[in-house]
Amino acid sequence: MKRTGIFLLLAVQALLFSACEKSFFEPDPADDPVSNFDALWREIDQGYSFFEFKNVNWDSTYHVYRGRVNSGTGTLALFNVMSDMLYTLRDGHVNLEAGFNRSRNWEWYLDHPDNYDANLIERNYFEDRQWYTGPLIHTIIDSIGYLRYGSFGQRFSEAQLDLVVARFSPLKGIIIDVRSNGGGFSSMTDLLASRFADQRRTTYFSVVKNGPGRNDFSAPVEVSIIPGGERQFTKPIIILTNRRSYSATTFFVAKMLALPHVRVVGDWTGGGAGTPVGAELPNGWTVRYSSTQTFLPDGFNIEHGTPPHIRIDMSEADRAQGKDSILERALAELR
Amino acid sequence: MRLTVVYLLLLFALPGLGQEKRTAAPKRSLSLYLGGGAAWETYRDRAMSPLLYEGIQGAAMLGFDIQGAKMLHRVEGRFWAGETSAQRRGGTTENLAFAVNGSHLKRLSAADAPWQWRAGPAVLVWGSLRYHTGLVNSNYFYDLFGSVGPSGSVERSIKMLRRRWTAGWQMSVPVFSWGLRPTYSGLVAATPEEELTAAPYLEEARFGAFKVLTGVQSRLHLRYPLPNENALMLVYHWDVFSSRLGHHPVTHAMNGLQLNLSIKLSR
Numbered sequence: 001m002k003r004t005g006i007f008l009l010l011a012v013q014a015l016l017f018s019a020c021e022k023s024f025f026e027p028d029p030a031d032d033p034v035s036n037f038d039a040l041w042r043e044i045d046q047g048y049s050f051f052e053f054k055n056v057n058w059d060s061t062y063h064v065y066r067g068r069v070n071s072g073t074g075t076l077a078l079f080n081v082m083s084d085m086l087y088t089l090r091d092g093h094v095n096l097e098a099g100f101n102r103s104r105n106w107e108w109y110l111d112h113p114d115n116y117d118a119n120l121i122e123r124n125y126f127e128d129r130q131w132y133t134g135p136l137i138h139t140i141i142d143s144i145g146y147l148r149y150g151s152f153g154q155r156f157s158e159a160q161l162d163l164v165v166a167r168f169s170p171l172k173g174i175i176i177d178v179r180s181n182g183g184g185f186s187s188m189t190d191l192l193a194s195r196f197a198d199q200r201r202t203t204y205f206s207v208v209k210n211g212p213g214r215n216d217f218s219a220p221v222e223v224s225i226i227p228g229g230e231r232q233f234t235k236p237i238i239i240l241t242n243r244r245s246y247s248a249t250t251f252f253v254a255k256m257l258a259l260p261h262v263r264v265v266g267d268w269t270g271g272g273a274g275t276p277v278g279a280e281l282p283n284g285w286t287v288r289y290s291s292t293q294t295f296l297p298d299g300f301n302i303e304h305g306t307p308p309h310i311r312i313d314m315s316e317a318d319r320a321q322g323k324d325s326i327l328e329r330a331l332a333e334l335r
Numbered sequence: 336m337r338l339t340v341v342y343l344l345l346l347f348a349l350p351g352l353g354q355e356k357r358t359a360a361p362k363r364s365l366s367l368y369l370g371g372g373a374a375w376e377t378y379r380d381r382a383m384s385p386l387l388y389e390g391i392q393g394a395a396m397l398g399f400d401i402q403g404a405k406m407l408h409r410v411e412g413r414f415w416a417g418e419t420s421a422q423r424r425g426g427t428t429e430n431l432a433f434a435v436n437g438s439h440l441k442r443l444s445a446a447d448a449p450w451q452w453r454a455g456p457a458v459l460v461w462g463s464l465r466y467h468t469g470l471v472n473s474n475y476f477y478d479l480f481g482s483v484g485p486s487g488s489v490e491r492s493i494k495m496l497r498r499r500w501t502a503g504w505q506m507s508v509p510v511f512s513w514g515l516r517p518t519y520s521g522l523v524a525a526t527p528e529e530e531l532t533a534a535p536y537l538e539e540a541r542f543g544a545f546k547v548l549t550g551v552q553s554r555l556h557l558r559y560p561l562p563n564e565n566a567l568m569l570v571y572h573w574d575v576f577s578s579r580l581g582h583h584p585v586t587h588a589m590n591g592l593q594l595n596l597s598i599k600l601s602r
Binding site for chain 1: 379469522524588590
């Protein structure tokens with residue numbers, strides 16, 4: 001009996017101690033419409049990076065939308081109010097994900113010409129001679145290399161990229177078509193750009209939100225383009241862009257703009273130069289928002305896109321003749 | 336599956352090969368122990384979510400005791416892996432965690448006293464990494480804490496089922512700590528991989544007493560003697576810590592139950 005008591009004494013003492021566990025934890029956050037609305041507003045308030053650049057008065061935004069939420073607001077109505085509030089940020093990297101729907105703002109390309117027709121290129125330029133090297137589609141048009149990369153979210157290997165560069169190395173120029181490339185992995189932009197760099201060059205500067213204050217940012221970090229791979233193609237290169245060239249594609253173009261043998265033809269890229277981060281709300285919904293800013297060496301903020309050297313849209317007349325005006329202009333520049 | 340069981344049994348038996356036949360009582364004895372079990376993990380990491388995440392984790396443990404006439408030197412590492420989720424409201428995370436306790440305990444009681452009290456300094460380390468499957472870019476969250484602080488233990492021998500069992504409890508608390516937490520946004524400025532250094536990740540690292548970390552490591556064990564002074568140990572671990580380091584507080588608790596095999600190696 002005594003021995004059992006001793007063991008029980010030790011066990012109860014240790015277990016009682018661990019029962020104090022709750023005292024280490026903060027209480028659960030309230031999960032009601034007002035609390036969730038406030039949590040979303042606060043998360044953006046303390047983490048979003050473009051209030052000043054976009055001239056958004058987030059404090060007044062709170063008062064405008066907070067009035068539409070009360071303790072009886074339903075799930076769908078709450079989602080709509082929150083979506084409307086986030087819409088004012090005019091940012092393709094801002095989304096509220098509720099499981100049943102995702103809020104978004106696609107003004108950055110909807111209000112602009114499409115400027116890309118995949119079928120037209122496949123039918124009239126590829127003529128079934130294109131190679132598919134992973135996600136890299138490439139062919140030779142009139143002694144000019146044409147490389148199509150549709151998404152930085154699709155990874156390719158160094159060997160695959162080196163093969164493309166080797167194929168193009170005897171040619172007098174390359175066209176890199178990243179129109180309607182909506183972005184993806186930043187590491188892919190480094191890899192792709194490395195095969196076209198003649199030397200290390202400064203491309204842009206990046207600052208990261210590092211505190212809850214509106215202007216709490218890290219010191220600017222210099223980002224460089226560095227030559228890589230078996231060989232680099234340093235003859236003339238033209239990049240084709242449209243407004244759907246977004247996020248990582250904007251970073252890629254910004255890197256390539258540092259190279260003297262690169263020009264950009266088409267429309268501005270769509271921007272999206274704030275790296276997005278995510279957070280959770282008390283009701284389990286997640287929000288994604290931009291948390292960095294990116295500046296070209298001359299101080300130009302590329303959140304709204306990078307400008308082309310030659311601004312041109314696809315014309316309907318060309319399209320009717322089976323021609324891509326932007327691609328034709330690039331070919332003419334390189335011939 | 337059967338082959339795996341055989342391999343595991345062999346793995347457990349291998350340390351026994353190091354045993355020597357006992358000729359005289361050694362001045363110090365070395366016991367190696369290893370085992371596995373499960374733990375219930377609970378945490379709230381405000382860098383990731385305001386929600387409480389919970390889930391069962393697989394657990395493994397490896398350690399040794401060096402016991403002399405007056406001292407007990409104990410080092411043990413515990414490792415956990417598994418998933419957690421936020422009560423059906425939030426996302427899912429994949430988790431890895433570990434805790435290390437190295438203590439140097441001096442006997443305070445008389446050698447023949449029924450209650451064997453010990454106390455001394457301890458080095459405590461906690462580390463955890465979680466990957467949130469529903470977030471982007473800032474989806475890795477981590478903490479790493481190293482501390483020194485006091486540790487105390489009590490052991491009592493119990494005769495039960497015609498065997499001499501040992502029940503014991505050890506508790507350690509951190510006092511002086513160094514801690515590392517994710518950066519404010521969970522990001523560092525985009526830099527080519529070959530130029531990335533650890534410096535930006537160390538932005539939220541601090542050293543300090545109490546404010547950096549509060550916590551407890553508690554270990555309750557029951558030893559069942561086996562031949563040749565080996566033993567089976569049932570161990571209940573409770574690890575909890577809370578930190579306000581950086582901008583986002585984190586609280587983390589692990590309640591684990593493990594079965595260990597203790598192999599005594601004389602020296």
